[in-house]
Amino acid sequence: MPLPANVTPITVSALTTRIRLRLEEHFPGGWVTGEISNFVRATSGHVYFTLKDAKATLRCMMPRGFALRLKFDPRDGMEVFAQGGVTVYEPRGDYQLQVQELQPKGVGAAELALRQLKEKLLQKGYFDPKHKRALPKYPRRLALIASPTGAAIRDMLQILTTRWPLADVIVKPSRVQGDGAAQDIVASLRMLSRLHEERTLPLHAIVLGRGGGSSEDLAAFNEEIVADAIYECAVPVVSAVGHEVDVSVADLVADLRALTPSQAIIALCPDRDEMMDDLLERGDRLREAVEHRIELARQRVDRLADRSALRRPLERIRDLEQRLDETAVRMLRAAKSCVQRQHDRLAATADQLVSLSPLNVLKRGYTLTQRGDGTVVRDSTDVKPGEVIVTRLRSGELMSRVLGVTPKEAQ
């Protein structure tokens, strides 16, 4: 049956185009809310998904250019706000929302993105304690990545000067906030890591330092590329981002997190003054240990001498006993003069080790009194009236005869 003469059919394309134009005119743009399902990121870079609520569904398409600017990773089941206009995909006759912006409901996009990045890095093992490298106990060379003019670098250098001047310090100036900061930090980390690996600039640790600031300023330390660079760095990294409330991604990946740049240095370096005190204490222990060892030897010789005395009847044994006594005296004398020599040498050359050598005590005005046989007089009852004693002074000796002895009780 032919069509009536007054009817002119239009093509599917023409109708679809008219529908598309009407739809686009009536729904040019706006915000829609719903739950994401069937989320697909196509190889073209476009993103396809469906928004739905309890009663309806809406096909959505996000062109590549907008999809690339997504700050978070949309997933099925997520409640979102979508902004865009309604259009028609003519080849299929499907109407769809062409999305230009997508925001997660509840939390902000940036915060969600950060959470998602942390989760991703956690899965990759970036925060695993077994990947944390040990920090040096006595660092000989440190690199500081920081703004060359900021408070962070000034604080770190100030503390290093008093606390651990032994460290050779390399400052790697870098932007740590604002545009390009993340790329700058990554480049700095990579350069230091490579120089370390090539042994042209071996390092013991790197401090990534930044003064305190607002949360936005932390952005560079929450970038995935920074996390990668820290994780791949051949040198242990201490993050000192200067923000106590928010833990940045850099903090989590770093081998040590310090709350401030100053604290990073304190955690990394021993204190010189404490170290010097420790050394003096070791000196005391050293002297006590060797004196104890000599005392042990003396007691052993004494015991041997006593034992031989029991065997007097035999002439041969008596000879042996005599030889033993002589040996004992020689041994003691050798041991004492050896220790004395050490002390003398120390007093002469090591002025800084004031408390190490008993001879240095003499320099302060104290004296050392010995009996004729060289034993040290500690109590007044060690000597008898009439006995000759030798008093050692800072320089020279005095020989005196004891006129009288006053025991302690009598004083």
Add this chain to the structure above:
Amino acid sequence: MTEPTPAPRFETALAELDKILRDLEDGTTTLEEALARYERGVGLLKQCYGQLRDAEQRIRQLSGVTEDGKPDLKPFEHTASVEKAKRPKGGNGY
């Protein structure tokens, strides 16, 4: 410029000193050995102490890498402002 490996002198000397202390305090050494170790220990002690006392910090700036892949280092000009800044020792006045 070739950059020498920072010698771990302090750490190794300290480790050797502590080993000597342990040996001496164990009391298992002979008298002669004990005296020899004491002498060595005093030497190490002086070495460590001297390093701590005489240490002067070297601060350099890494500007980049030269064409032959070596670090491009020059003195870091920040010392003046470090001295000017009167901050309490160990503090972090942010």
